[in-house]
Amino acid sequence: MFSSRLDFDLSQNRLSRLLAGLRAAGAGVLDLTESNPTRAGFSYPDTEILNSLAGPGSLIYSPEPAGSLVAREAIAAWYAARGLRVKADSMVLTTSTSESYAYILKLLADPGGEILVPRPSYPLFEYLAALESVRIVSYPLIYTGEWSIDFQALDHAASERARAVILVNPNNPTGSFLKQHELEKLIPFARSHGLAVVSDEVFADYSFSSGGHRVASLVEVKDVLTFCLSGLSKVSGLPQMKLGWMTVSGPAAPRREAMRRLEWIADTYLSVSTPVQHAAPSLLAAGESVRGQIRKRSGTNLELLRTAVKGTPCHLLHAEGGWYATLQVPRTRTEEEWALDLLRKRSVLVQPGYFFDFESEAFLVLSLLTPEDVFREGVQRIVSEVER
Numbered sequence: 001m002f003s004s005r006l007d008f009d010l011s012q013n014r015l016s017r018l019l020a021g022l023r024a025a026g027a028g029v030l031d032l033t034e035s036n037p038t039r040a041g042f043s044y045p046d047t048e049i050l051n052s053l054a055g056p057g058s059l060i061y062s063p064e065p066a067g068s069l070v071a072r073e074a075i076a077a078w079y080a081a082r083g084l085r086v087k088a089d090s091m092v093l094t095t096s097t098s099e100s101y102a103y104i105l106k107l108l109a110d111p112g113g114e115i116l117v118p119r120p121s122y123p124l125f126e127y128l129a130a131l132e133s134v135r136i137v138s139y140p141l142i143y144t145g146e147w148s149i150d151f152q153a154l155d156h157a158a159s160e161r162a163r164a165v166i167l168v169n170p171n172n173p174t175g176s177f178l179k180q181h182e183l184e185k186l187i188p189f190a191r192s193h194g195l196a197v198v199s200d201e202v203f204a205d206y207s208f209s210s211g212g213h214r215v216a217s218l219v220e221v222k223d224v225l226t227f228c229l230s231g232l233s234k235v236s237g238l239p240q241m242k243l244g245w246m247t248v249s250g251p252a253a254p255r256r257e258a259m260r261r262l263e264w265i266a267d268t269y270l271s272v273s274t275p276v277q278h279a280a281p282s283l284l285a286a287g288e289s290v291r292g293q294i295r296k297r298s299g300t301n302l303e304l305l306r307t308a309v310k311g312t313p314c315h316l317l318h319a320e321g322g323w324y325a326t327l328q329v330p331r332t333r334t335e336e337e338w339a340l341d342l343l344r345k346r347s348v349l350v351q352p353g354y355f356f357d358f359e360s361e362a363f364l365v366l367s368l369l370t371p372e373d374v375f376r377e378g379v380q381r382i383v384s385e386v387e388r
């Protein structure tokens, strides 16, 4: 009766079952996975945010498929403030980055088509692709003190069914930025295989330090059809507002055609609410203080983690940005055993690396958004369990 697109094992994994049991029993858990900024104890400009939604424009429905010009111009100005040139008419608004992916996959791939996705990376790719009847083919990122694209493997991964190469910049959870020399290889690679480039830049504003020939954004790429994705969810720490966007760049003819077709897709759904589009300029501005707090906390937590694991069997992987840190722990247990043991014996919740498809074991992923006191105590308990 049901579509095979949803043929997933939707049952809870062992970690979720254990967590649910502990919570039902009222046990306190130190949650080192919290990545919802609205639950992480940040201070938001509440009045400014609420007032921005209450303008008279919120009462009138006048849909524009690509999104209201006011919102798109505010986003273009937001890019301009970062030294990046994006035109309002090369942009489509969506409710979220997830929806942007869905539109792009509808635009580029027939059922059975393939997209190339990094590994380890964002776990949702599998579902986003399956819901569009598209297959993901992963290409590895390799770690040699810093993360980089394995171009040989990427080349092998690209069959004639491939339609796009996706990158996450900086990547979740490795925190690695694309480097200039990688971009210089990636563009000819995409061109020669007839692939579009999709750059997920939701964490672009969250860099731990500068330098290292990092590519800040692909919005100005001209040689190949390129989509860059972002949204208020991470940019302003406002996932509940449901406003995302994608920019379209590249050679004029495919760019124009992509915009025309994307507007057609967007017109079918008209999913972005009017109030959030009116509020977009204010919500982008309100994000400034939230971003500052997130940067401060993730920097503090990262430093704390670095200090805490020094001289222990835990190894902190080099990260350049984003909201996560990856800890390598001894392979004396599987990742799942580490995560289960930490939760059962130490009441600490972490994400095992296999959630993100790490090539090998044993890695644990910690959210740097975790309130500092919880993070400090949680990390101490992890180190104690590893040193036991």
Ligand SMILES: Cc1ncc(COP(=O)(O)O)c(C=O)c1O
Pocket: 095, 096, 097, 098, 099, 122, 168, 172, 200, 202, 230, 231, 232, 233, 234, 239, 244
């Ligand atoms: C790499 C990456 N892209 C996109 C998203 C989701 O963004 P949105 O809330 O705009 O769908 C996330 C959320 O964690 C993410 O990690």
